[in-house]
Amino acid sequence: MSSLDARLGVLRGTTPPIPHNARTLAALTANPSCDRRSLLDAAGIDKDALAAHLDLPRPLRKSQLALDYGIAFERKVTAQAGAPLVPLLRQALGLTLPEVSYEDVNSVGSDDDKSSPQLRHARTRSLILSAAHRRSDPRTLLDHPVLRLTVAGHQAYLEPDVLAFQRDGVFHVVEIKSFPVIHGQPDPIKATAALTQAAAYVLALRELLADDGLPPDRVSDTVILVNPRNFTRHPTATPFSAHKQIKNLSRHLGRLRRLPELLDKLPPATTFDLAPGPDQKPTRPRNELVAALATVRPHYTPGCRHHCDLAFHCRTEARNQGRTAALGTAVRDDLAGIDTIATALDLTDGRMHPSRDKQDITQALRHAQRIHADLQQDTA
């Protein structure tokens, strides 16, 4: 165990770590400059349990019904060796008739529903490498392979829905999602989220190939999304370029390597351990936890509520400290360099002298205040 692991282990306490997955990686790109989240995620801390212990309102969860529907759709598409998928991929990727081979990596060496990720990863690796080096027959479809991505020096196991491999071509990531594509158009927000998730798989697959000396362009930037067509339950496949998402994600992963710096800034003996008692109920005093959280700089944006369990904590904190971020990203960006609302007001009223780099923004603030005052006079 490296010293980094040991230090992260101290932060986490006695509970086992929660590994990264494609969703947490996608959340990472949504707010990359949040030190608090990067640190908690890297240490594998259960943010949900933390939020529950702090009595925070929880973000909305996907309903069980929606999850079941998603699973049912995925089963339908991959049933009978991906029979519904084959004609779709023939159209989308130009697969030839003989390219139908199928390998189920859900379980290895037994008929359980799922084997351990380590075993499935080893199997995936050998299947992919033998296909890439053409030592075996082509592997056209891999059902639920397990890939590994290095995130901040840790190994995270990722599970794409399907990987497609063309004999003379490249690997494509196929992602099965249950939101509909209506007249060829999916919901753009959901499609982007799916592509960000797929970007993690593309990077993981490139990492696997690179370990064996194969170039990254063997994995295509184009991701195939399989969705229900219009208002039916029949699948349709649409190719999307995930180039932007892949670039974004790999840049953010690169920045995560600065974890040691973040750890150095923490006061000694900081920990987010919930200290669960014998009945698994957390016993750590709440004010201690809040103080520990305060040692790591957050980067709150109102959008955090959609993907972070601690969003409400960070919001309360930003409001209490009068931070401009609490007013939204637009205000924060306009007032770049001014952290708190109080400073901004002081500069506007002239109670505080602007330093040289803040003269522009102070003028803008005063101008805004004049307009505001004029408007109030007019209406009065």
Added chain:
Amino acid sequence: MDEHLVALEKRMQQLQEALRQALTQHDSAQVNVLGEELTRTRHAWNVLCGLSDVPDTAQPEVQPEARPEPALAVVEPNQGVPVRDQVHQALALLTVPASPKLLSQVHEAFFSSPLNTARMTTLRRDEERSFRSAPYGRAYYICPALTSDLLSPARALLALSTWPLEQRLVGPLTQRVHFLTSALRLADAAEHLAGEAGMPQPVQQLLLHYSRNIHGDTPRGPLDLDALRRAAAAELEIHADNDADTRAEAAQRARQQLGDAEQIFGNILRNTARMHRTS
């Protein structure tokens, strides 16, 4: 008595979960089957608890109207047939290993009632246990198909032990071959059935599903059995030789390496490190 109650409670929970899944998949036939079994199980639980002491006899009278299926469902030929024999019927028709879901669909289409898919997992384990305690005691066993490379049981694929090894092995191309073969078999069976009085709805749906996945996107229209058969046979020819080679090689390997029970139920990968520690 307690352990029986616990077992029943577990069973009810399993059934409820399966029922919820069937509901989200809009599989109304499966919902009916599971619902009935859940009622029976709950009744048994009530009786065991002493909440109601009437044995379960008054129940079947609701059944005839609960099944609005035409033609074939008038007589219930499968009412007393155990799941094991129903699976055998469907597999014998398909002649290839198949998933519980497909078996249930086929059984519904051709033998009038869907199967309880939740029961098939336990069925497979029971069969293996029975074989190991008294080898070859039964005429046939419901067993898993075997993967061609590791010779281990394939997930969610059931087969018959009376089939030769080659027929029970599954290589990379085999599942597509099975898909096409079963399309041919079902088309023949459907034609046979249609000779009497039109094709029943479930059969049509099943074949439409096949036709859509072989031709790609076809416009909605009457089902063309000949076109389906031609397309399936043409694609089958492309894969058949390659697949037969893989399976023959694997079958030879299996005969050399595996014992009797493993040749039927497969070789399960075990954690060797753990085995050393316990032995």
